[in-house]
Amino acid sequence: MMVLVRSDARVLNERYELRQRIGGGAMGEVWLAHDSEARRAVAVKLIHRELLDPRAPEDVIRRFEREAELLARLRHHGIPTLHDARLDPEAGEPYLVMELVLGQDLTEIVEERGRLPEDEVVSIAVQICHILEYTHAIPVIHRDLKPANIMLTDYRRVMILDFGVARIFRTDYARLTQHNRVLGTVAYMPPEQCEGRDVNPRSDLYSLSCLLYELLTGVPPFIGDAARVMYHHQYHAPIPVSVLCPGVNPGLESVIMAGLEKRASDRPATAREFRERISSQPLEPEESVVTSSHMAVRVPALHSPSRAMAEILPVEVRVTQAQALFDEGLIAQSMPMFASLAQELEELGSEYVDEAAKCRFRHARCQAHLGLQEEALKGLRTLAEQLSARSSPDDRLLLEVRFQVGQLLLDIGDQHGISELADVYRVLTAVSRPEDAQMIVDVRRALTRASLG
Known part of the structure; x- marks a missing residue:
């Protein structure tokens, strides 16, 4: 900047x-x-x-x-x-x-893109829940979860802004200022806050459910002036997600609607329960399971080609299919495809080793997008070692892998990421290839942001 x-x-x-x-x-x-x-x-x-x-x-x-x-x-x-x-x-x-956090908040993202794909909504929800599990255990309740307070970094990592600010300045309850302006974000405010009662971790889960409802449908559960919205939060059931978003996964809708129950005791009890329920809902009957040291995410197989189709289509066509799904934001669907393609290409022999490596790289990027940072980092480091053993230090794929390793290290708070980015930048500028111009810009920006932070 x-x-x-x-x-x-x-x-x-x-x-x-x-x-x-x-x-x-x-x-x-x-x-x-x-x-x-x-x-x-x-x-x-x-x-x-x-x-x-x-x-x-x-x-x-x-x-x-x-x-x-x-x-x-x-x-x-x-x-x-x-x-x-x-x-x-x-x-x-x-x-x-x-x-300083650089990225876009969900308000900006929804304004640009409209409704988000289901798998992206689930990824965002799972990451928010992980953060709430940590804070609720202290306990610290956010009290003002809303799209403007959820930031996605350049690597699609979720950051929650303004913890504690609502409690300090009492914007966790709707009130009028001396200029007759309503404080408190009533569109995402749970009934107990609208009534001025004490809040608890389930209050954050109500706000989270309002947020997810909007990501899927394009609108919050209730709209209108502040008084009308607060009344509806307390006494009216929201329109089901499936009415505004036909075809939505029933399991996903069920979790969100449970989070919007008027009585806090009727909502999921904890952020962990909410996360486990929302991440275990398949978007199609078939699913594969990705296990993490921090979470278990059931990855839907929606739009993945059938086994029969896989046997018919050439491998290069299926690689293009997987990349198209990734580019459309269907990360969870493209991830198992890349993993399967990488294994298939490796079994075809040494002449396909470069294409297999590219699929491994894309698989790790999918993991990172879905919040599986540690798994992605482990896979990328292994891939970097393999590429280093057979390629020159200025190999383009190796540099791309190392670039992602650097960003992931910074995302998990490891400052060694700066050294990784600096070394990638040094190599790129030394070889100075025309085709690397955009990558040089991207690495320079990432390095600058990391250095400023």
Whole structure:
């Protein structure tokens, strides 16, 4: 990201230089900033002063300090790190300083693409649940899950933003500001929050279900003005997903509708239960199982060619089929195809070894897209070793594999990813092939982002 810095750029606390506004909403503005002490790029959230309760500023300050201290201890690759937090009603705007996360939030993605494919929705849901399992065990409840707070990184990894912010500034309950603006995101607000009652982990699961409902249908469960939506959350059942999205997997619909039950006790009990139920729903009768050290995901076989068809079609045609499914976002369907094709090509002999390696690479990319980061990393490292043994250091596929290894390492918080990216960039720029121009740009951007972070 190229940022021009003015000489009169605003600086907070003689440390955080605000360089570019990158977002905003009901709670405040988000700025790309430079931390002069830590020498890194950060995200600064400036909180609207109207969120501070003038009747009890001391309560706000105590709540702010307590929650900020708790949030600073959260350590999960799906949660941006809280670096700093300041609240002084006399000195100016309160602000939070967070790890800079680059990507798109689900609001932007839905605006661009509309409804998302079922397997992508399941992948997003599984990753969100993994994060909630971690936070609910502490326990920390998000209280404001919504598309704008779910970010997908460049490698399609889910990050949940604004943990604790709703509790600090009490936007977890709908209320009017002094300017008669409703605070709290009522479209995703569980009935107990609409009624001002205490929340629990199942409250987050209701909000998650609202979010998934929208990803599948294009609209949240209830629409209208704030009062009408809150009333419907409390007393009306939503239109079934299948009415707005004909052909949706009944099992997937069942889990989401269970999460939208009015009584919290009728919803899935935990994020783990929600994850296990939503990830075990086949989109077709046939399915293959992918096992992870962290989860078991049943991968649907929707649109995969039958065995008879596989015997008829040439292998190169089936490789193209699998790639087309991947490009259409049908990741779970293309993944078993790539695995099967890689094995088949390897059995055909040494003349097919390069095509087999490409299928192994694509299979690992599918795993990463579905949240199976550790499996993908293991497969890519093995593939990199095999390619290094028989190829030159500037082999294009080897460099692509190493590029993905570097990004995955960074995704799981391993800073060795920077060294991997730097070495790939060094090799690419040294050979300087015209066909590598776009890859050089991609690696340079990834390396720059990692270095700034």
